[in-house]
Amino acid sequence: MEKRAVFGNRVLPYGLLAPQIAVTLIFFYWPAAQAVQHSFLVQDAFGLSTEFVWFENYKQLFSDPSYYRTLATTVIFSTAVTAVSLSVALLLAAMADREIKGATGYRTLLIWPYAVAPAVAGVLWIFMLDPSLGMISRAMRPLGIDWNPRLNGNHAMTQVVLASAWKQISYNFLFFLAGLQAIPKSVIEAAAIDGARRWRRFWTIILPLLSPTTFFLVIVNIVYAFFDTFGTIDTMTGGGPAKATETLVYKVYADGRLGGDLGGSAAQSVILMFIVISLTAVQFRFVERKVTY
């Protein structure tokens, strides 16, 4: 059976595709092309003249130690966000899986944090973690922790990781819960009869069977931590203190908008573009393979 639609009119298919192509062109290819173009240019301080400099912006970027520091910060940040949000979500999903069997009421409630805008998430956590006002910081004071994310880089990092991870937990939770509920109950019962106790079942049966879900979520969370946490970082720390929470995306903004280095910032965005393209490619290859065990 031929599944493709066959058009009599030769123009119609192009006409139907046109809006989608126009949107992609205007909102993706055009800015992307602009970024690539700008990454080869240097602008003078007043923005009056531009000069074509080939790969000068990239050379400068790769010889700048601060770029590597930001790269390291980004890797630490996204690893931490991914690890925290995945493990908390998995823990919650495993607990929920034992209680709710197919109930959907809960899930709607649990997805809410995902709908919170990044900046709002930032503000929420600022209130909780504020050194003088926040309830969490007040609770930490008796423990001898002098919580001060405005001065302490590690505290600031912890803060943005918590806020960013929190926002992603509900999303991960839903996927993990669906993954857990798709594991046949009898397989787990068979393992129990085969002498595996709860932890061993988790490590040898449940986790491996969840691996397709986990892999998918790892990519989604890395992409999220890389690109969608700008608002959270901007409201909470503004990349500080002393660039301790400056990620690659934040640096694009800081250098381009605040620092006025359009060419360098454009070069950075081109690099980020390649990162997101390769992450997406990895994910697509995986989706095509479908089963991994």
Add this chain to the structure above:
Amino acid sequence: MAAVTLEGVSKIYHGGVQAVRNVSFDVPDGSFCVLVGPSGCGKSTLLRMIAGLETISAGTVGIGGRVVNDVEPADRDIAMVFQNYALYPHMSVYDNMAYGLRNRRTPKPEIDERVREAARILAIEPYLDRKPRALSGGQRQRVAMGRAIVRKPQVFLFDEPLSNLDAKLRVQMRVEIKRLQRSLGVTSVYVTHDQIEAMTLSDVLVVMNAGQVEQIGTPIELYRRPQTRFVAGFLGSPAMNFLPGRIGREPGTIMLDERPIRIATPPAAAPDTQVELGIRPEDLRLVPRGQAGALAMHIEFVEELGATQLVHGRIAAAPATVQVPTGAIPPEGTIELAVDPAATHLFDVASGRRL
């Protein structure tokens, strides 16, 4: 090896469904016990309580003389074969079988030896490196069996292990399970709703209905002397015919439509008690017209089985089936059948019990 003992076992699920009511029976060491009954009668629930997968609401389950009510499945030293096989999809056939042994910290060489031995017995050696998804249903079934036998457990539990196989394979595996159980001598409890599996496999046959045990015994006992109408109707294919009547005034007779039928042993019940006369299709014999005491059966339709035919029709308005040699009867009309007085079963209509 160990005997399995159930004493007053009941199960009430959350929500108040009473799935098993006060069940007591013993499975002697090394014997093959089959639980049979219609869908929803609580067979699986009972088996899962023996396995430790369901809590026991009342009563005790014992394995090898030890009460195991509060013992984890892992510590009951049992193996179970599930209806959907429940193989570990991410593990090779070898690892599927080795998993239980590894969990019990069996030495590696011994694991290897036992897995290969089981694979040889079950003829699955060529597939040891495959994942379950690359196997046919019959092969998966064998792996599930292999996973149970490598463990050398005290008790085998089976929950409808053959119901996902085609008819031919089912017969073949049935024979194989029986042979395997005989040679290993492991006490087994087997759940099925297939009465042929039940009859052929069991040393001890337990017929269940609505959460209760109807009758326990050897398969031939249950077939020859069913204690309730339910057991009589459940075992045997084609099923027993039940003809409504009442006990005659003259001792040793049953009145069917005001015609007396002789039976061998007079029942201990008052005349005129409403009864059902049970006669298995193979106990009805075709006789020439006009013979005294014969039953007239009106033919409705005939099923061809090859060597024999199944004739469906009515005897005194009650639906009935009889098996006759092909070509022995006219395609329609009435035939006459004689009843062996010793092969009749009599059930009280009110209680359903044997009289």
